[in-house]
Amino acid sequence: MDLGSCTSMIVLHLILNCFCLEFGASIDTISSSQFIRDPETIVSAGKKFELGFFSPVNSTNRYVAIWYSNISITTPVWVANRKKPLNDSSGIMTISEDGNLVVLNGQQDILWSSNVSTGMNDSRAQLMDDGNLVLGGSENGNSLWQSFQEPSDTYIPQMRLAANSKTGKKTLLTSWKSPSDPSIGSFSLGIDPSSIPEIVLWNDSRPIWRTGPWNGQVFIGVPEMNSVYLDGFNLADDGNGGFTLSVVFADESYITNFVLSSEGKFGQVDWDDTNKGSWRYQWESVQDECDVYGKCGSFASCDAKNSPICSCLKGFEPKNADEWNSRNWTNGCVRRKAMRCERIQNGGELGKEDGFLKLERVKVPDFAEWSSSITEQKCRYDCWNNCSCVAYAYYTGIYCMLWRGNLTDIKMFSSGGADLYIRLAYTELDNKKINLKVIISLTVVVGAIAIAICVFYSWRWIERKRTSKKVLLPKRKDPILSDENVIQDNLNHVKLQELPLFSLQMLIAATDNFNTANKLGQGGFGPVYKGKFPDGQEIALKRLSRASGQGQEEFTTEVVVISKLQHMNLVRLLGCCVEGEEMMLVYEYMPNRSLDAFLFDPSRKHLLDWKKRFNIVEGICRGLLYLHRDSRLRIIHRDLKASNILLDQELNPKISDFGMARIFRRNEDQADTGRVVGTFGYMSPEYAMEGRFSEKSDVFSFGVLLLEIISGRKNTSFYGNEEALSLLGYAWKLWNEGNIAALVDPGISYPSFREEIFRCVHVGLLCVQEFAKDRPAIFTIISMLNSEIVDLPTPKQPAFSERRSELDTASLQHDRRPESVNNVTVTLLSGR
Numbered sequence: 001m002d003l004g005s006c007t008s009m010i011v012l013h014l015i016l017n018c019f020c021l022e023f024g025a026s027i028d029t030i031s032s033s034q035f036i037r038d039p040e041t042i043v044s045a046g047k048k049f050e051l052g053f054f055s056p057v058n059s060t061n062r063y064v065a066i067w068y069s070n071i072s073i074t075t076p077v078w079v080a081n082r083k084k085p086l087n088d089s090s091g092i093m094t095i096s097e098d099g100n101l102v103v104l105n106g107q108q109d110i111l112w113s114s115n116v117s118t119g120m121n122d123s124r125a126q127l128m129d130d131g132n133l134v135l136g137g138s139e140n141g142n143s144l145w146q147s148f149q150e151p152s153d154t155y156i157p158q159m160r161l162a163a164n165s166k167t168g169k170k171t172l173l174t175s176w177k178s179p180s181d182p183s184i185g186s187f188s189l190g191i192d193p194s195s196i197p198e199i200v201l202w203n204d205s206r207p208i209w210r211t212g213p214w215n216g217q218v219f220i221g222v223p224e225m226n227s228v229y230l231d232g233f234n235l236a237d238d239g240n241g242g243f244t245l246s247v248v249f250a251d252e253s254y255i256t257n258f259v260l261s262s263e264g265k266f267g268q269v270d271w272d273d274t275n276k277g278s279w280r281y282q283w284e285s286v287q288d289e290c291d292v293y294g295k296c297g298s299f300a301s302c303d304a305k306n307s308p309i310c311s312c313l314k315g316f317e318p319k320n321a322d323e324w325n326s327r328n329w330t331n332g333c334v335r336r337k338a339m340r341c342e343r344i345q346n347g348g349e350l351g352k353e354d355g356f357l358k359l360e361r362v363k364v365p366d367f368a369e370w371s372s373s374i375t376e377q378k379c380r381y382d383c384w385n386n387c388s389c390v391a392y393a394y395y396t397g398i399y400c401m402l403w404r405g406n407l408t409d410i411k412m413f414s415s416g417g418a419d420l421y422i423r424l425a426y427t428e429l430d431n432k433k434i435n436l437k438v439i440i441s442l443t444v445v446v447g448a449i450a451i452a453i454c455v456f457y458s459w460r461w462i463e464r465k466r467t468s469k470k471v472l473l474p475k476r477k478d479p480i481l482s483d484e485n486v487i488q489d490n491l492n493h494v495k496l497q498e499l500p501l502f503s504l505q506m507l508i509a510a511t512d513n514f515n516t517a518n519k520l521g522q523g524g525f526g527p528v529y530k531g532k533f534p535d536g537q538e539i540a541l542k543r544l545s546r547a548s549g550q551g552q553e554e555f556t557t558e559v560v561v562i563s564k565l566q567h568m569n570l571v572r573l574l575g576c577c578v579e580g581e582e583m584m585l586v587y588e589y590m591p592n593r594s595l596d597a598f599l600f601d602p603s604r605k606h607l608l609d610w611k612k613r614f615n616i617v618e619g620i621c622r623g624l625l626y627l628h629r630d631s632r633l634r635i636i637h638r639d640l641k642a643s644n645i646l647l648d649q650e651l652n653p654k655i656s657d658f659g660m661a662r663i664f665r666r667n668e669d670q671a672d673t674g675r676v677v678g679t680f681g682y683m684s685p686e687y688a689m690e691g692r693f694s695e696k697s698d699v700f701s702f703g704v705l706l707l708e709i710i711s712g713r714k715n716t717s718f719y720g721n722e723e724a725l726s727l728l729g730y731a732w733k734l735w736n737e738g739n740i741a742a743l744v745d746p747g748i749s750y751p752s753f754r755e756e757i758f759r760c761v762h763v764g765l766l767c768v769q770e771f772a773k774d775r776p777a778i779f780t781i782i783s784m785l786n787s788e789i790v791d792l793p794t795p796k797q798p799a800f801s802e803r804r805s806e807l808d809t810a811s812l813q814h815d816r817r818p819e820s821v822n823n824v825t826v827t828l829l830s831g832r
Contacts, residue, residue, distance in 0.1 A: 016200050030101065030125040035094030038086070040063060041399040043069050046129040049077075050217040053091055062104050064112070064133055064148065066095050068255060072277045076258060077131055077154040078147050079182045081112035099123035101135050101145070103334050114145040130158040152182070157232075157249050161199075163191035166241035178263045187264040194369050196398060197235060197243045199264055199435065202286065207293045208264060209285050210409065212363050215397030221363040223416035224283055232602035248603045254746070256282070290411045293366075297332025298406035301362065305414075312405070313426035314357055332406070337425035341387030352426035356392075359420040363411035364401060371400035376422065377443060385424065391422045410611030451695055500575030504582055508530065511541055522594065523658055525555075530589060538589035539574060543582070555583050558659045565631055569623030571656040587656070591649050595641035595709075598774035607713055610748040610757065614652055617760065617785065619653035620645060624702060624778045627655075628695045636662050636693055640701035641682045642708060662693070681715045681726070685799040686772055696772035699781070700799070703767025707731050710760055728768050730796040735795070736767060765795035791830075 006175035027034065027042050034654040036042060041052030050069035053062050063074035063085055065587045068377035069798070078751040080093075081103045090106030096113070099120040101113040114125075123144065127133050131523045133147035148159050148557060153175050155161065163170040175185035187208075192200040196213040198221070212221020225233070229632050236244045249256065255271035267284035273278065289295055289309055290302035296310035297319075303309060309325075312333035318324035319331045337352050383392035391403040394419045407422070510531030511518050520528045520540060531539045544555060559576055566572075584745055595616065600602045608616075620640075627635040639660040648653045666802060676826040680688070704715050717729040734743050739759050743748065763784045769775050776784065782791045 022557045027129045030093060030095065031123070032095040032097075035092055038089045038091040042127050042133075044127045044129045046130045049127055050303040051093075051127050051133065053086075053089070054683055056180045060088060060279055061087060062091055063182055064091070065129070065182075066133060068271070071255065073279070075279065076182070077152070077156050078133070080147075082152065082182045082184060085182075086111065086112040095123050095125065097121075101125045101133075116144045118144065120144070128583070131156050132158070152176075152261045153262075155247075157244070157247055157256070161190050161245040162239075162242065163193045163197075164242040165193035173258075173260045175260045175264065178262050179662055181423055183264050187260055187262075189260050191235075191389065192366075193243050193524060196370050196401065197237070199245070201260070201264065201299045203264060207366075208792055209291060210295055210366065211267070213368060213395075213398055213401065215395055217397060220395060220398075220416070220418055221411070223413055228426075234603060246603070246678070249607075249746075270381070279669050291676075294330075294409050296329045298408050299333040299335070300329060301410040301412055303412040307411075312498065313359070313410075314423055315422070315424040326521070328348055330410075334662060339387075339423060339425055351726065354384070354423050356384075356421040357424050358449050358748045359410075359416040359422060361413045361415065362420050363409065363413065364395075364418050365403055365407040366409045367405060368393075368401040368403060370398070371398040371402050376400075380421065389423065393418050393420045393422055400721070403629055422815050444726070447639075487668075502575050502577045502584075504577055504579040504584075506533075507541060507577055507584060507586070510539060514543070526658075531586075538591075540587045540589045542585040544584065555585070556657070558585060558657075558661075563634070565626070567626045567631070568621060569619045569654055570626070571654040590646035590654065592647035592651060594643045594656075595647060596655065596714075598647070599642055599709060599712060605745070608651070608748075610750060610753045612746060614756065614760070614814045616645070616647075616653045617709060619707060620655065620702065620705070620784045621778060621785065623653070623655040624698060625782065628698070628778050634663065637698050637701075638662060638687075638693060638703060639679060639682070640698055641679050641706060642714075645705075684772065685770060694772060695777060696775045699778060700768050700772075702781070703764045703775070704728065706760060706764040706767065709742075710764065711743050711747065712747065712750075712756060726800055727801055731761065731765060732798050744785070759787065759792070762792050762795065766793065766799060768798040769796045770799045771796075 028044050030036060030042060032793040033123075036052065038053040041050050043050045047069055051064070051066045052145045053112045054065050054067070054074055055062055063076075063079040063082070066078040067074050067076050074719055084104055086103075088106065091111075092104045094102060094104065095541045096102045096110075099122075100116050100117075101123070102110050105111055114135050116135065123135055124137075124139055125133055125135045126139040131147075134143050134708050135145040136143045149171065151159060151161075151171065151173050155173055161171050161173070172188045172190040175187035176182045186436060187201065188204055189199065189201045192198055192210070192596070198213050198219060199211040200207050210221065211219035213219070218233070231250050232247045236246070238244070243533075247258075255270060258266070258268050260266045265284065265286070268282045269279045270282045271480075272280050275602040288304035294300045299316045300310050300312050303311070308327055310329040312318060315336055315815045316333035317336050319334045320328075323329075325333055335423055340352075371379060371382055373382050373603055376394040379392050379402075381392045382400065383389035384401055386402075386404075388404045389402050390405070392406055393401045395401065480744060503543060508514070510533055514527075514529055518530045520530050522528070525542050526544045527542075529543065531541050533539065559573070569592070571590070572588045573586060575584045576586060592598070598608050606650075624637070624640075626638060636657070636743060637655065637658065637660070639657060640655070644655065644657040646656045648654065682701040682704050684697045687697045687700075703725070708715060711727060711731075731743055734740055741754075743761060744757055763776075766784075767775055767781065778790070
């Protein structure tokens with residue numbers, strides 16, 4: 001090519017750039033023919049991120065980086081040529097002949113490469129709106145390499161950190177050497193999958209901070225994760241040793257990063273548009289000295305509120321008293337009295353059995369081992385029965401954690417954390433505490449009695465079945481069902497033959513012998529499986545578990561109630577199966593499962609915009625109206641909640657799970673029961689505390705559900721929060737402050753729907769009022785939501801907005817009769 005042709009190409013390149021700038025078009029792709037030369041840039045399609053050349057503060061070196069294009073400060077979130085900077089402005093980023101993305105200097109030396117071994121001649125690199133630079137083929141679009149796979153010092157939403165315990169591979173954040181030098185520094189952060197997965201910050205290979213184990217929702221060693229600022233995290237387990245951390249924020253306009261500084265400081269930074277724009281820390285990993293890994297050494301706890309901050313655990317003493325007194329705690333503490341196993345090994349006196357000391361609200365030690373024990377009692381026994389076990393903890397979502405070596409990095413929390421049980425010699429324990437042997441003995445005795453009772457009732461059930469000539473649904477004895485016109489016609493003489501009966505063999509074949517891969521979930525009734533009949537029809541199968549607290553009564557109720565109901569917003573029962581000890585219900589299959597799988601999942605909730613959520617609210621209302629007023633039977637559901645709202649292919653709602661439902665006579669307004677069932681958090685106060693239920697009980701549950709749909713948060717997510725007891729208390733607080741907007745899920749907070757959303761909050765608060773008479777009926781609620789009733793009454797204070805309880809929020813079934821055996825006897829109820 002002669003000089004004139006070369007000059008023409010340069011001029012054409014400049015003209016094209018000017019044309020793009022003039023008409024607002026932005027180029028987001030690099031190819032072999034469309035490269036960028038310093039100081040040119042490319043911008044993502046939505047103008048969120050920009051890629052180009054930059055120089056750090058106090059440096060003249062040039063690097064290729066990605067930064068936010070819509071803020072005033074150039075803050076790199078990813079740097080390419082960290083190890084080999086350019087010392088002039090001759091740099092080029094292009095696609096090489098082997099299909100790799102490369103950074104070249106003026107002498108065409110490769111300073112950085114994507115280093116893909118299977119490059120393509122037609123490779124293209126595109127800057128995405130999530131900040132990811134993706135290298136792929138232009139024809140098939142397959143991804144060959146991504147910048148997200150090689151992060152720098154910044155973790156941005158949609159990025160993934162990965163680790164595999166089997167291969168040892170990790171995707172890490174790595175710090176800069178200094179604010180003016182992006183080369184790899186001493187600090188790194190990533191997933192440690194060696195035991196129970198957690199996030200660890202290292203200085204070279206030495207840990208300096210960790211999050212504590214993941215419980216399926218949060219890292220339990222970071223109490224701040226209960227706040228709204230750290231919502232959206234998810235740690236996925238591929239079941240083959242691999243773990244992937246992701247974070248998704250509902251509000252995509254919210255500019256936030258997690259940054260690892262050159263000094264080893266890790267935290268969340270948000271962009272603040274005020275005061276000419278700046279980054280501000282929203283959260284930091286190390287907030288006091290006790291957050292530093294192993295500050296007090298082994299077998300010691302750290303409490304930033306105490307002076308000194310370090311203290312040996314009970315039953316332990318400083319390993320070096322002089323060092324400890326001079327506040328050099330690194331050597332930690334040692335046990336004062338040998339445990340029984342050690343005494344046996346050393347030929348000493350056996351003495352009494354070891355016991356456990358409870359340490360409340362702590363960041364559990366490092367190197368926890370996961371145990372398959374699913375109950376706290378079994379977890380305790382497993383540790384007690386293993387001489388090498390020095391401590392255990394039981395935490396919902398993780399279950400049993402055991403420790404065999406030194407207990408390192410224990411921090412005391414004022415709230416949150418877990419309870420840690422430390423194994424001590426008997427003489428180190430409080431003598432007032434009950435001997436572990438006594439506890440185990442009592443457990444065995446109680447267990448034996450329970451088993452005997454179960455065997456007795458099982459024998460009676462088998463005998464009744466043998467003497468029965470026909471398979472009939474059991475006769476109910478609930479006084480509520482005494483109406484001859486309803487009950488005799490719909491319960492006592494309802495045969496299973498009125499519904500299609502499926503054979504056990506047919507359902508075994510449909511579910512591949514109840515294969516765990518087909519398991520959709522687990523409820524109070526038992527497991528639910530997905531199945532497929534030979535004609536291609538998909539089904540959902542509920543199988544009564546022998547361990548279930550529910551049984552024939554709930555099975556009967558579900559068959560009787562739902563077989564009589566036909567409505568587009570109620571799940572359809574296709575048939576049932578009763579063979580031997582097997583009792584199963586067959587439903588239409590809902591491909592999108594339940595509402596809570598969308599509403600409370602940070603990665604899926606954005607799929608429910610306000611229009612879809614309002615459609616779901618209307619559908620639930622129509623289903624309730626049919627149950628309460630329009631069906632042949634008048635039904636009170638008694639367990640309305642997000643997990644019992646199923647979603648079809650178009651996300652239309654269908655009310656499910658009628659095992660707790662009750663039939664009303666037409667002239668009945670309310671009824672009493674000695675058997676309270678349902679889910680705490682959704683129960684109305686008159687039902688939870690007095691056993692009285694009515695249509696207004698379902699209205700209360702609907703009100704809780706409506707506020708959850710608007711806020712995108714579980715009613716139970718506020719427990720432990722000092723500002724609000726529950727979602728109801730929080731909504732009431734914001735209502736009184738005139739700040740309802742703070743309640744609304746940011747993902748649906750659009751100005752065009754503001755009035756409609758605020759009206760729904762108003763209706764929700766009317767539904768959860770303390771007294772049933774103050775709550776509107778379902779047909780009135782529908783008119784309120786559709787603005788047919790313009791002026792809404794002022795709501796009164798919700799129930800449970802100021803009370804506190806220690807009761808679990810799981811679905812419970814308890815009996816207020818003192819002679820109850822199979823259910824939990826509750827003396828005092830206080831709903832949350």
